[in-house]
Amino acid sequence: MKKFKLPQSYYNWTSIIGTTIALVSLFMIVFLFVISILFGAGTSSYMGLVTWIVLPVFLVLGLIIIPIGMLVKRRKDKRQHVVYEKTWPKIDLNDVRTRNATMIFGIGTVFFLLLSSVGSYEAFHYTESVEFCGTVCHKVMKPEYVAYQNSPHAKVACVECHVGSGANWYVRSKLSGLYQVYAVLAKVYPKPIPTPVSNLRPARETCEECHWPEKFYSRQLVVEKHYLADEENTEWDISLQMKTGPTYSALGLQEGIHWHINPNVKVEYIATDTVRQNLPWVRFTNLKTGEVKVFEDEENKLTEEQIAAAEIREMDCMDCHNRPSHDYRPPMRFINDAITAGNISKEIPEIKMKAMEILGIDFPTTDSAMAYIEQELNEYYSSNYEEFYSQHPDLISAAITNIQNEFKKNIFPEMKVRWNAYHNNIGHMEFNGCFRCHNDKHKSERGEVITRNCNLCHSIVAQGVPDTLQVGSIYDELEFVHPNDPYGDWKEYLCVECHSDLY
Ligand code: HEC
Ligand code: HEC
Ligand code: HEC
Ligand code: HEC
Ligand code: HEC
Ligand code: HEC
Structure with missing residues (x-):
């Protein structure tokens, strides 16, 4: 079998490295794509980011490096008077080198176009997904994301309210999104994040796609x-x-x-x-x-x-x-509901007052709040209601866990979000x-x-x-x-x- 040959100028380190980067990225894209199909929804939220945004950037980068390497090599060779047959490649398919190069280029282009159409479709979907909006900037969007998951709209995608349909709003949202990515990376975002109320798309084009005004709701x-x-x-x-x-x-x-x-x-x-x-x-x-x-x-x-x-x-x-969809409830309400639901026992004396008192404190972090809730309730009941405390350790510990859980659903010290952060x-x-x-x-x-x-x-x-x-x-x-x-x-x-x- 004859040796597989490529144009002379291809044989340089830059182009070879470019090829390697492109091939490895391509392989990983295909590999991750297959994995995401096999394992479906259980995969991490960063996988989409890697598969459809980060790796394609590397793939394209690799592909750009190849001709650059070839150009540089040709220039260098020229200076050293290495003889090339012609300045422009001659497309003569009878020549093995040209044939191979053309074939690779042709097949490569078709394959790349196919892949990038799948890729851009996936990238579009991915940047519109709840996981992208809610978890990629993990800390920043946590309050909105957590409240959203506990709301009647938990199955409505963020973009249904924040972007709506149509290319115009899609582009607008991605442009402002670019600034937001910068703001997160540079850590210049305000806490709490201000409401976008004056920039939100009119309800007519978002909410009313699902709930139209003529739809009747009874008392x-x-x-x-x-x-x-x-x-x-x-x-x-x-x-x-x-x-x-x-x-x-x-x-x-x-x-x-x-x-x-x-x-x-x-x-x-x-x-x-x-x-x-x-x-x-x-x-x-x-x-x-x-x-x-x-x-x-x-x-x-x-x-x-x-x-x-x-x-x-x-x-x-x-x-x-x-x-x-982002309702951070005041302690008065979520503690009432936790008592009604039986998660916090009404038998514990003063528990409503005590919980409200603790939840009124402005904690610097969630962890410090968790520790304080546990320590303060244990101390308070063991010293003020000694008998109750020794007879019902289970009620106290359940109250502690449930107050902690409710805290995590409604109060986010890291982003300075609690019920009164927004009207x-x-x-x-x-x-x-x-x-x-x-x-x-x-x-x-x-x-x-x-x-x-x-x-x-x-x-x-x-x-x-x-x-x-x-x-x-x-x-x-x-x-x-x-x-x-x-x-x-x-x-x-x-x-x-x-x-x-x-x-
Ligand atoms: C049912 C519609 C709806 C859905 C779904 C929705 N949002 Fe919102 N979101 C709103 C509205 C309305 C506001 C403006 C609130 C205001 O003006 O007080 C808002 C405000 C926000 C804000 C600004 C800060 C704040 O709390 O006011 C962020 C950030 C946000 N949403 C992120 C998200 C993310 C992330 C998702 C998906 C996980 C999402 N939203 C899903 C309607 C929605
Ligand atoms: C993609 C569809 C969709 C969009 C867009 C949407 N909603 Fe909803 N909404 C739902 C669904 C589904 C429910 C839950 C169904 C139910 O409770 O009957 C719901 C429930 C509600 C409820 C009842 C909540 C409750 O406590 O029972 C209100 C109020 C509401 N939506 C307001 C809004 C507003 C305001 C917007 C625009 C910012 C909006 N929705 C956008 C689908 C949507
Ligand atoms: C004047 C204020 C006001 C406006 C404007 C308004 N609503 Fe309401 N809506 C209410 C109140 C108050 C309730 C009662 C529910 C409650 O107690 O939270 C309600 C209830 C609802 C419910 C729940 C009904 C049920 O029986 O479960 C939905 C869904 C809803 N509204 C959607 C909408 C949509 C969509 C629009 C815009 C087309 C809209 N509302 C405009 C005040 C308003
Ligand atoms: C931007 C101002 C504004 C806000 C905010 C507002 N309303 Fe109104 N509402 C009005 C006006 C104006 C009227 C008509 C008054 C009149 O003609 O006497 C009205 C009338 C009403 C009526 C009587 C309708 C009828 O004729 O049967 C109800 C009920 C009502 N509002 C409920 C609410 C509720 C509930 C909210 C809060 C969720 C609310 N409104 C918020 C301006 C507002
Ligand atoms: C003069 C001050 C004052 C005004 C005005 C006032 N409240 Fe209150 N409210 C209180 C205080 C203090 C408590 C706590 C009582 C307690 O827990 O023993 C309370 C408790 C409540 C509760 C029970 C809360 C819980 O912890 O579950 C409700 C419901 C309530 N108020 C409704 C209202 C409504 C509705 C209005 C307006 C029409 C109103 N209040 C106006 C001072 C006020
Ligand atoms: C313009 C409409 C409107 C008027 C007027 C109004 N309310 Fe309300 N009220 C509401 C709405 C809407 C809610 C439900 C809020 C919610 O869904 O969380 C509510 C809730 C309440 C509640 C239940 C407590 C809670 O928030 O869970 C009480 C008590 C109450 N109102 C008392 C009063 C009293 C007393 C007055 C007269 C001073 C009054 N309301 C006048 C709209 C009104």
């Missing part, structure tokens, strides 16, 4: 158990009928909370801050009748010029549901939320206000301690009773005025 019963901060962890129940939809289904979006997204209704507002918490100017337009009402905050009125210069935003899903606009207890507009202070010219009437959005159907539960019905709503507040002090303030620093 919903919310039944919650609260536990007060006393020795017995006194249970306090609240059941509310959320008026998401109308009284009678036939009325559709004509009334109730989702009235705001009725296609015939347009609610617009002006925000005077970037996180949209101060909304001094609100305009409602009935698109069917043409009726218009402008509500202005009496205490914070904008001037004509300010209104003319401001951006007017139309309200959409995101103005209420701004944390549909959640759905209710009105920890943040003003609905009360940004519904505060009885936004007045129209005719003197109407956007009301804070406690029965507008929900009706309370049961409340109080279980033994003496006050019960109403869906037709006959109860007046709110605040726990431990015999004089009705809560009426004098907004809920946030006390509740935003209770936790």
Whole structure:
């Protein structure tokens, strides 16, 4: 058999190294691809990064080095007067060397094109995957990723909300992504990561791809158990009928909370801050009748010029549901739920108060929090409730584990993320939320206000301690009773005025 020959200029170290790099990368891409098919989803999140982004870069690099080596060699040979037949390669397929080179080049090109089409398809998918968004920048995205996994959207890809469909938004997101990669590598990102709320794609093109406004949601019963901060962890129940939809289904979006997204209704507002918490100017337009009402905050009125210069935003899903998938819950709520679920025993005296006290501390790291939770609870109960502690070591240790677990789902000291790092606009207890507009202070010219009437959005159907539960019905709503507040002090303030620093 004749020796396999290539053009003279190929025989130089640079080109040979280039070939080796290209071949090894190619082999590894194929190898990892086969592995990922064989072992499927169980493989590491970095594998996609390596297979479809890092290795192809090396492959291309190797391929670029080969002709460079050949060029350099030709120049050098020329200086040393090594005789080449012609300056340009002659494509004469009868010549073995040329034939081999052409064949390799031809087959190589076809193969490379095939591979790069598979590769770019895979790279596209990979950069759109939840694992890429959520875990590659591990530490940075951890809070969002963990909260997301515990949310109703755990199976909706990050990009469905953050990018949406269409090449335009894909390119935009990848361009800003490049800066983000730089920010992570250079460690110049802010903590916590600011909300992208003003850059998010409109809900119409993301949320509404899955939940369209005409889709009807009926009223919903919310039944919650609260536990007060006393020795017995006194249970306090609240059941509310959320008026998401109308009284009678036939009325559709004509009334109730989702009235705001009725296609015939347009609610617009002006925000005077970037996180949209101060909304001094609100305009409602009935698109069917043409009726218009402008509500202005009496205490914070904008001037004509300010209104003319401001951006007017139309309200959409995101103005209420701004944390549909990254909801860092306040300790008051997750501890209540852990007690209700039986993960933390209600029998442990003062456990609600103690847990809230510990979770209110600003820990520097997750590890220091884990250690403190364990040490503090053991110390507190062994010295203050000695008998209980010695009789129920299992309850105390279960409480410790569960408080630690809840901490890890909701609080992320490394990224300075906890419930109050971001506003959640759905209710009105920890943040003003609905009360940004519904505060009885936004007045129209005719003197109407956007009301804070406690029965507008929900009706309370049961409340109080279980033994003496006050019960109403869906037709006959109860007046709110605040726990431990015999004089009705809560009426004098907004809920946030006390509740935003209770936790
Ligand atoms: C259901 C839609 C949805 C999904 C799915 C989703 N996000 Fe978000 N994300 C949002 C919205 C809306 C905001 C803006 C929140 C705000 O304005 O308060 C946001 C904000 C963020 C922020 C800014 C910081 C913050 O907490 O506000 C990051 C980072 C983020 N998302 C990452 C992710 C990652 C990573 C995934 C996938 C693991 C993901 N998101 C999945 C809707 C979503
Ligand atoms: C790719 C589809 C998809 C997109 C996009 C999407 N969602 Fe969802 N959403 C779902 C699914 C699936 C559920 C869970 C189904 C259920 O609970 O009935 C859900 C549930 C919800 C719920 C109910 C949560 C609960 O506690 O029951 C809300 C609220 C919600 N989504 C709001 C949003 C908002 C706001 C956006 C845009 C930022 C959005 N969704 C984008 C698919 C989507
Ligand atoms: C940007 C301002 C704004 C925000 C924020 C807002 N609303 Fe409204 N809402 C309005 C306006 C304006 C009206 C109509 C008032 C009128 O015409 O009397 C209204 C009316 C309503 C109605 C009565 C609809 C009907 O006719 O049956 C309900 C219920 C309601 N809102 C619930 C909520 C809930 C719940 C939230 C928070 C999750 C909220 N709103 C947040 C502006 C707002
Ligand atoms: C005025 C504020 C407001 C707006 C705007 C709004 N919602 Fe809601 N939505 C609510 C409230 C309040 C609830 C009751 C659930 C709760 O208590 O958390 C709710 C409930 C839901 C639910 C759960 C329903 C169920 O019965 O499980 C979904 C899904 C939902 N909304 C999707 C959307 C989508 C999609 C949009 C935009 C097209 C939207 N919402 C716009 C306030 C709003
Ligand atoms: C503009 C609509 C609106 C008005 C007005 C309103 N609420 Fe609410 N309220 C909500 C929403 C939305 C939630 C549910 C929040 C959630 O899903 O986490 C809620 C939740 C609650 C809860 C349950 C506690 C919790 O957050 O789990 C209580 C109690 C409550 N409201 C009392 C009141 C009282 C008292 C008033 C009158 C001062 C009032 N609400 C007025 C929208 C409203
Ligand atoms: C004057 C201050 C103040 C105002 C205003 C106030 N609260 Fe409270 N609230 C408290 C305090 C203090 C507690 C803790 C009581 C305890 O645990 O013994 C509490 C506890 C609660 C609880 C039980 C919490 C838990 O730990 O599970 C609910 C529910 C509640 N408040 C709802 C509301 C709502 C809704 C509003 C607004 C309509 C409101 N509060 C306004 C001071 C206030």
